Amino acid sequence: MTAAAEQIAECGGRGQSLRVRGGGTKFEWGTPAGDPDVVVSTAELDRIVEHNEGDLTAILEAGVPLARAQQEFASAGQMLALDPPLGAGAGATIGGVIATGDSGPLRHRYGAPRDLVLGMTVALSDGTVAKSGSRVIKNVAGYDLAKLFAGSFGTLGLILQVVVRLHPKPSQSVSAIGRSGDPDAVARGASALAHASLEKECVDVRWGGGEGAALAQLGGETAGAQAEAAARILADAGLEPAIVEDDEELWTEQRNGQRSSDRAVVRVSGLQAELARTIRVVESLGGSLVGRASLGISWVTLDPSRIGHLRRELAPFPCVVLDAPREVRASLDVWDADPSPLAQRVKHRFDPAGVFAPGTFPV
Numbered sequence: 184m185t186a187a188a189e190q191i192a193e194c195g196g197r198g199q200s201l202r203v204r205g206g207g208t209k210f211e212w213g214t215p216a217g218d219p220d221v222v223v224s225t226a227e228l229d230r231i232v233e234h235n236e237g238d239l240t241a242i243l244e245a246g247v248p249l250a251r252a253q254q255e256f257a258s259a260g261q262m263l264a265l266d267p268p269l270g271a272g273a274g275a276t277i278g279g280v281i282a283t284g285d286s287g288p289l290r291h292r293y294g295a296p297r298d299l300v301l302g303m304t305v306a307l308s309d310g311t312v313a314k315s316g317s318r319v320i321k322n323v324a325g326y327d328l329a330k331l332f333a334g335s336f337g338t339l340g341l342i343l344q345v346v347v348r349l350h351p352k353p354s355q356s357v358s359a360i361g362r363s364g365d366p367d368a369v370a371r372g373a374s375a376l377a378h379a380s381l382e383k384e385c386v387d388v389r390w391g392g393g394e395g396a397a398l399a400q401l402g403g404e405t406a407g408a409q410a411e412a413a414a415r416i417l418a419d420a421g422l423e424p425a426i427v428e429d430d431e432e433l434w435t436e437q438r439n440g441q442r443s444s445d446r447a448v449v450r451v452s453g454l455q456a457e458l459a460r461t462i463r464v465v466e467s468l469g470g471s472l473v474g475r476a477s478l479g480i481s482w483v484t485l486d487p488s489r490i491g492h493l494r495r496e497l498a499p500f501p502c503v504v505l506d507a508p509r510e511v512r513a514s515l516d517v518w519d520a521d522p523s524p525l526a527q528r529v530k531h532r533f534d535p536a537g538v539f540a541p542g543t544f545p546v
């Protein structure tokens with residue numbers, strides 16, 4: 184950790200621009216900027232420092248691959264409830280996932296990275312190594328660094344180490360899926376699932392090629408019976424229900440729908456009640472969609488030339504471009520947002536030298 188912090192301090196002192204690289208699976212996200220003077224890799228920061236099974240917490244260095252951390256937690260029947268797509272070679276690191284605020288279907292029950300990080304140690308460009316939070320769930324003093332750095336895209340400082348909250352891994356899971364070619368039925372099914380009193384790990388939707396589905400994963404000892412109940416709810420909403428006992432593939436497909444190597448992926452922060460309309464817009468543009476039904480967040484995959492249409496049709500929902508060819512991302516505002524004076528002040532406070540990922544955010 185010391186070597187990385189010293190490297191940061193040197194860059195800050197010399198005014199050299201830098202970008203942090205974890206697994207490199209989301210390195211292209213954000214506004215394309217010129218090449219930085221220095222790329223700081225977190226590959227050496229790869230220690231699982233502590234796994235405290237008793238209090239369901241862990242301390243990880245930022246470069247630990249999420250997949251490796253999950254293996255360690257699973258050996259104790261636990262998990263870090265973060266399941267974003269892991270990218271090429273399953274290379275996503277814990278630091279990269281937190282810095283991009285990325286998440287997967289488990290966000291339905293467990294929240295986003297900011298909800299699962301209890302503490303953080305960061306290196307700033309003035310040479311400071313700052314620490315906030317600890318292994319306790321509640322904490323109050325000073326800046327909540329962990330929440331501020333979640334989704335900061337490497338623009339404020341280098342995440343060195345995080346303290347995360349763990350959860351028991353459900354002993355088993357069974358899923359229920361309801362298929363339909365009617366966007367209203369898919370939205371109705373998703374809403375009914377979201378409101379049902381069942382032990383849901385995930386509640387998702389998908390759409391593509393004129394067909395879609397609402398699906399839920401149920402966990403724990405009674406997962407089978409609960410999935411049966413979910414299937415009945417989907418049937419009542421007018422969908423074609425099915426039970427999927429071996430459901431890993433089903434949810435891998437949902438995660439994979441959040442990335443594309445040749446088309447554009449746009450994350451839409453919309454409204455749950457507008458799901459059917461969102462699906463119709465996506466269908467009319469020849470796109471496909473996966474999303475978290477109860478959170479109103481969707482990942483839309485479509486031809487890059489249709490991004491402008493999507494934004495016009497779905498305004499005022501923020502439509503953030505994640506994956507897209509570099510020239511496309513350079514030709515538009517990937518964030519779909521104006522510079523914010525608050526973000527500018529935060530950036531100036533943490534990185535007065537302006538060396539961290541200049542140009543990535545509109546500040």
Ligand SMILES: Cc1cc2nc3c(=O)[nH]c(=O)nc-3n(C[C@H](O)[C@H](O)[C@H](O)COP(=O)(O)OP(=O)(O)OC[C@H]3O[C@@H](n4cnc5c(N)ncnc54)[C@H](O)[C@@H]3O)c2cc1C
Pocket residue numbers: 284295333334335336451452453454478479480499500501502503518519520526544
């Ligand atoms: C008009 C409207 C009303 C809504 N009302 C409600 C409501 O009452 N209750 C409810 O539960 N949900 C509501 N939603 C849905 C809600 O917006 C989404 O669920 C939520 O945005 C997704 O959470 P998020 O944290 O991922 O936000 P994001 O989608 O990540 O962020 C929202 C915006 O902030 C930007 N952003 C993200 N990270 C950063 C960063 N680090 N720095 C700078 N900018 C960043 C994004 O580009 C985006 O424009 C509403 C949505 C809309 C459009």
